[in-house]
Amino acid sequence: MKEKKKLLNSKSLLFCIVSISLCLSVGACSKNESDVVLTLPSEEVPMTTAACVPGDIEALRAIAKANPEAHLFEGDEPGQWKKINLKWVKGVDGKYAVSELQVKEGVEIADFVLNLDGSKKTNILFSSLQCLDIVSATIKEITVFNQPALKTVRINGEGKAQVEDINVQGGEALKEITIEGMPNVTTLLLGGNAIEKILLADLPKLQEQSNLKFRNGYDADGNQVEDTAVKELTLKGDIKSLNGLYLTGLGLERFTLQASLPELVSLTLNNNKLSGSLEIKGLEKLQTLFLSNNELSSVSVSGCPALTEFDASANKGLSDFSLSLPALKVLDLNETAVSALDLSSFANLKKVSAYNAKLTSVKLSSQNTKLSGINLSNNQLPEITFPKEVSAIYLLTMNNNSMNSLDLSRMSLLERVSVNDNKLETLRVPEGAEDFELLECKNNHLTAKLLREIKKTLTELSRWDIAPQRLLARADVQKKQIDASEEINELNLTPIVQKFNGKQWTDAVVSEFVQKGGIYTFGGKGKYRVICTDLGFQDWKFDVFSNADPYFIGEIEV
Known part of the structure; x- marks a missing residue:
């Protein structure tokens, strides 16, 4: 019995030694230094x-x-x-x-x-x-x-x-x-x-x-x-x-x-997989911050008084951002989910780009006097208002939005404007804009009368792209009429009447319509349109309209 008791005591002692050893052993290369890994x-x-x-x-x-x-x-x-x-x-x-x-x-x-x-x-x-x-x-x-x-x-x-x-x-x-x-x-x-x-x-x-x-x-x-x-x-x-x-x-x-990064001037995190929220603050010498092509949904930047360039483009889920950047000059929010853009506090901002975003509103103020370049194409903007102090813009690109009017009359430094694929019925351009060389405004609702006025005002244009145009409120389905009186009576244009034969548009038979005082009344059955391919710009060096890209006065099905 004594020998058995000694044996049991020996086993117990061995068990205790092993247990203590296990508890004291720590993995030197554990994944987290705070973790205790038993070996x-x-x-x-x-x-x-x-x-x-x-x-x-x-x-x-x-x-x-x-x-x-x-x-x-x-x-x-x-x-x-x-x-x-x-x-x-x-x-x-x-x-x-x-x-x-x-x-x-x-x-x-x-x-x-x-x-x-x-x-x-x-x-x-x-x-x-x-x-x-x-x-x-x-x-x-x-x-x-x-x-x-x-x-x-x-x-x-x-x-x-x-x-x-x-x-x-x-x-x-x-x-x-x-x-x-x-x-x-x-x-x-x-x-x-x-x-x-x-x-x-x-x-x-x-x-x-x-x-x-x-x-x-x-x-x-x-x-x-x-x-x-x-x-x-x-x-x-x-x-x-x-x-x-x-x-x-x-x-x-x-x-x-x-x-502590007191000397950091540039931070680039492009083309990664950063997601969720990102906060950058307290980098007093930071001048450029690039975050493009990530998966961020929210970005906050503050305490960076020297930051002049911020790029968060191609963060397709980015909808929330907070920027307290008094020195900001360049802002890039292309291909994001940003819906509202308030630029009113950026007094030093020169260029802003937010194409392919979700914008429905943009706010400018009298402080944006240095703003010179804007690209807000492919959004859902119904309007944009430029305060009179915002007059230094030379490049404006706002294609594919929902604007029905645009006033650029105070921007005498304009050189290039692209506002294709909107709903523009009115477009005011500046007088005396000596460097205005390009105007693109096709696929809007601009009348021939307005286009003639624009042409007369912008004497230095080297290129303009205005075709096609499709007018509004010129067709009366109940009366089976299309109103071309302005084009015929005021502008002395010669509209073309066409009928769709199921495959293409061809000249309509004269007996199927009557024109009186510039108003076309249709007596036949089918789909008709009244167009112009020549707006009378005889002294203009570009043939801007054609049968493929016409000036649509109206279209009707009777």
Whole structure:
């Protein structure tokens, strides 16, 4: 009984030891530093280098050779290597391979150089390395290149490391990169075609936009691939020297800005997958902000007094935006879901573009004196009013809206106007506009009389596109009449009467209608129209109307 009791006590003691070990073990390369990941008490450590994958031993010896402390992996007993922690995994062939390489906080390796270049040129290649975790104030050089199994990279210089350039290029396995506490880093190159998360923190000397690059990664065979993917990017802490951030085409789904960026001048996030709401604030030197081709629904920008150019185009669900930008000069909201646009407070605005949006209203004010270019085509605008102070516009494009009148009479600097495919019945143009060279206003309801007045006023036109035009309220179905009295009696035009034969329009038989005082009355049956192909612009160099694009006076079916 005593022997059995001793045995039970031994088992209990063993259970307690294992339990305590499990509770104290923490994964150094866990996905979230705040998570506690339980692991086995300890991995197996190979007794000799003969039990290891030869390529891994060669890679370790190459690391040692590049360092002043060449003894880092000296001898044939891996269990005796202390300064750099290694974790091993045993393969199906019975050989041990390095799975994690770690330098813990407080461990000093003078002028530490870590060159993991797995290219064919140097072939420092680990077969199963999944995690690289370096916390060292003595890092001198870091290169990580084409390690096929590498999933996680964390490099922390403890705010003291002297390294200036960091290059981390992964393959299909690389998911997370953290670079932090690097006071002297000026160039940062990161790449991989499957990266999901990047954290950059406390990089105060990272300055040039061109020096922060996200390059394409490499596949398992070492071949460069085309796509770079970064799902999440976080900037934290002190990155006070960075003046430009160019993050385009990375597949970003989340961008978190918690860093001090007092020198940031340009921020580009085009062609990503950012969705939901995005807030940018407190960037006092920011001048350009580009967010095009994402999936954003709401954008708020404030505390950016120097911002002059904002582009959120091709965010097709973007319907809500708040911009407090006193210096704004260029605004691009093309291909969004914005329905109301209030420009009244942008005193420095020069160009605005919001074509293919959902606009039903646009508000201008006397403050918009610098506005010179507008493109609001393909919206649902019923009207737009230009205050008298808004007179500097030289380019106006408002095709395919619902406007029935437009007054441009105060805009003497106009050069080019396109208002095709509206419902215009009245169009006022400026007198004395010496540089007015192009007018496009086809597919509206403008009368020949008005067109003649426009032609007479705009003496410098080199091109105008006015055909076809389709007049309103000229056909009376009950009386079977079309009124062309203005064209015949005032303008001395000769209308053409046509009938539709089921396939095309042909000249109508004279006996089927009567014209009296410019009013056509139809006695036959079928679909008739009265058109003009010549508006009497004998001195005009363009043949603007034709049978294919006529001046429609009226159409009726009797």
